[in-house]
Amino acid sequence: MSKTTQITELNSNPNVVLFLCRWCSGKGADLAGTSRLHYPTNVLPIMVNCSSRIDPQHVVEAFLEGADGVLITGCHFGDCHYKTGNYKTFRRMALLSRLLKQVGVNPKRFRITWISATEGAKFAKITTEMVEDLKKLPPYGKNGKGGDS
């Protein structure tokens, strides 16, 4: 059980599973589209009604299925279409991120951010940033050498 930190090859093509909510961040993503703001194709979207639908198990499953990163997006605090869904998401993911850290997942691989329907530019910026960050890390999960699966 050697525990040395070794950076193997870097990941030129990381996968990011992007969770969108239907009301704010999903519309923000659409706005990035209508504004023709470019971001990397590595970002793979999946839309749910509310970010609070996302089970922490889904996040871990995404990593197990080969995601190099998971990005959860939702409405800004106070704007949630379902009143308080995003607060719930935030709390759940706060504890999940501590757990991920404990099992050695680099915090750069898991982000949660709020994007309003008007923040197309922010959407493009955050997704681009996340992909760039992941390119500086080795591949994760079954595509790479890290991870057990």
Next chain:
Amino acid sequence: MSKVGVFVCHCGRNIAHTVDIKKVLESIKDYEDVVHVEDSMYMCSEPGQTIIKEAIKKHDLDRVVVAACSKDMHEDTFRIVTKEAGLNQYLTEMANIREQCSWVHENKEKATEKTIKIIESTIEKVKRNQALEPYNVPVTRKALVIGGGIAGIQAALDIADAGYQVTLVEKDSTIGGKMAQLAETFPTLDCSQCILTPKMVAVGRHPNIQLLTNSEVENVDGYVGSFKVKIKKKPRYVIEEKCTICDDCVHVCPVIVHDEYNAGLSPRKAIYIAFPQAVPASYIIDPSTCLGIDPLICAKCKEVCDPKAIDFDMKAEFIEEEFGAIVVATGYSVYPYERIGEYGYGNIHNVVSGLEFERLLSANGPTQGVIRRPSDGNIPKIVVFIHCAGSRDPAKHLPYCSKICCMYATKHAMQYKHLVHDGVAINFYIDVRTAGKDYEEFYKRAAEEENVIYIRGKVSELLQDGEKVLIRGVNTLTSESIELHADMVVLATGLLPSEGTQEISNILKLSCDSKGFVKEAHPKLKPVETVISGVFVAGTASGPKDIPEAVAQASGAAAKAETILSSDFLERDPVIAEIDDLTCGICHTCIHVCPYGAIYYDENQNKVLVNEALCEGCGSCAAACPSGSIELRNSTYESISASIKALLRV
């Protein structure tokens, strides 16, 4: 085994420009369960829709994926197409390959790959979708309006005029609210009573309005379309129908207390009518001070009452009724100047609140419209009006602007000048905020034509100095400190949510903002809706407002309520949560997680149940359920997992 049909749109060149549609079709046609793939230049066009309809029939498709634009654009379109082809509309899903793919990428090869993944992920979702039918929730075609101020009156009249039954519940003995206490209204200086009382009378007479004064909403259950409401009608001890408002009882009543209608500036008896134009026109006994109600010490009023309208044994009545929609118009209360230490905690005799000054100005007020100061009844020659008393002061008082105070302080100063021609009116202000129709002109008129003096500055302190009030402050334009004596000071105090607003928010489970005002469902686009479907808000319950705004909002709320009442059934989205009793351990987690109170424990069945009419389908409970017993229809755990897996398929 599903039979999935996938329809890929070119969207002219919008998608086809960056996505190799041919390659997409080639790849998708071999995907598990896909039996038909087809493309179209414009899938949303008539020919495009026909392609889908015919393919559903020809290939006996049981699931449809339309890979095109955003759900917001065309989900409804394609659901209708599916339905028209005889397939349940919930068995169609859209894959967004335009906004979230072709428009944001340049590399055709990679965008094509991503398109394929998005479509495959959508196929996995739609395969797990169930056929669903929208719910029909029956509607009780009756509205409840809570609060009988101008907003509640307007809402009740509008709904009643539209032909629906309305119950108007008012806590006090009469409707009219704060507006009935005002002398004149800015910027036109109409007499408040003159424009309000006809509406009050109309409420009292309207065949569609059931008026319950001296009543409070005790409990509300149910949901949009059928709210079950319990109303407590407190005993009035005077039989409304018999009372002829002759006032014989008042003369004999030995109990004298402060008159709330006159802001405590005059006395009233324990048996009283709030003001002569009150609706309903009937006396009422104040049980907390009357000597006739348990124990019976005095019955003088009863003895003199000719029509035998007085009944000391009257008990509270409970009325339980169903309503389809609710309008909350519970109003505001005035920021108590007792909380303002720098202005003497209400202990300086000739410092009065705006509402007290209204009563002094009012022709039916304690001084019959002659301005007399409370200490000695003399007519004040110098009156100082302090704006933002208790407002815009996050350190000590209310952080927000109460919106109407600049205007009413200006109105007060002007009315004072009208009544006391040689008097001096001085207004201390932070900014004069006159954002309203003709408001700026009104302010200009006060300052330029009526010689009202405006000093930009904050009064830091008020002190009793002999007969006078000493005002210490600063002129922030000249940076000079100011000390002056006035005969009287009027505080333009801010607005607070009323107690009733707070109570009703709890009963109805409405969200409130940090100040305690009812939160709108959306601050811009849903200004009369609340977070509870079927409950609307009007007037100052949702924040400080002037009369025209309150009235406009009331009509808006009424129109929204009428929309609900206009049909026998409401259609509800069937994408809601479901609980599996076989594994549910009744841990109650979901009950508090649900932002709508849609999940509840049923003791008789010993089960946790979802109220279909309340569930909005966020799925938060499903993510929280520690035994995995809750699923959101068509967005199940498994469905999301499968979509994730498809996205990441190498």
Next chain:
Amino acid sequence: MMKKINLAIALGATCAGCDVAILDLNEKILEVFDLVEFKFWPTAMDFKLDDLKKLKDKEVDVGIYHGAIRTTEDAKIAKILRQKSKVVVAFGACANFGGIPSLANMPFEQDMFDLVYKDVPSMDNPENTVPLTSVKINDVELTLPGILENADALEEVIDVDYFVPGCPPMVPLIEQVVEVLKLYANTGKLPPKGSVIAGTKTLCEECGRTKPEKISFKEFISPQEVDEMDPDLCLLPQGILCLGPATRAGCDGLCTKMNVGCRGCLGPTDKVKDHGLKMISALTSLLEVEIEEEMTEEELDKIVDKIPDPLGTFYRFTYGKSLIYKLHSEEELI
């Protein structure tokens, strides 16, 4: 006269609490003796592994295994048991989910051997002696089984037919196992493969404490920090961390009846893939729900940080079979 069932009880990385639990059947153990013919139970009787090896394939009707697979020897025994048994039962939290031994699978920032044999404060080992798989003394080679990289649940090594979770399985569950054995002896019938012999719902169903309609709590505290414990009220609103809502029923609230929060030894229900993640999702959702909108991130952090070791707390028994365990990557230590 019914035919006696051939029973074998084998063990891996275990504290043998599972064996003791069987004896906890008290007089009912006599029924067991009437019912079965012991072919292997080294903890209780004089059996050696050779006794198991000597049996014909499938000669054992029911093979019970408790403990995790920690060493090469554990894996070997498990495989032999599988070979000799018609059905195999994973018995106890370790065999079911890896149990406490599997917590050693979490990534430490140093070698596990160093941690255990050198760096723990109670260890005085200047020569850095660690167990070896083989050592020669006077030309005689002594061997020990090797430590596997991870401690796993039984299912990771062999095919398992039935699952009896618990640390250890509680008497009522063992009684159910006895009933299954009886049925098998009398009729030859067995429950469907993959059955879990415990409840299908969660602990809340049987815990007996009263739950407020809406549960909410301020922070996570230990039972000793509670000023005055309400003996009837659900533990969560009292701030005591209880994994009951996510944990399979079957123990009849053994811990919660003693004012101790459930620690999750019966694992999750059938529908849950990861016990800890589900509990995390539920618990965080109920934190001061009334003021969740006002709570700042710092305040939330403060409360969440009161759980010093989320992994140890939420995966005390189930880490070896969790999704999160599958995730951990050695290359990626921060």
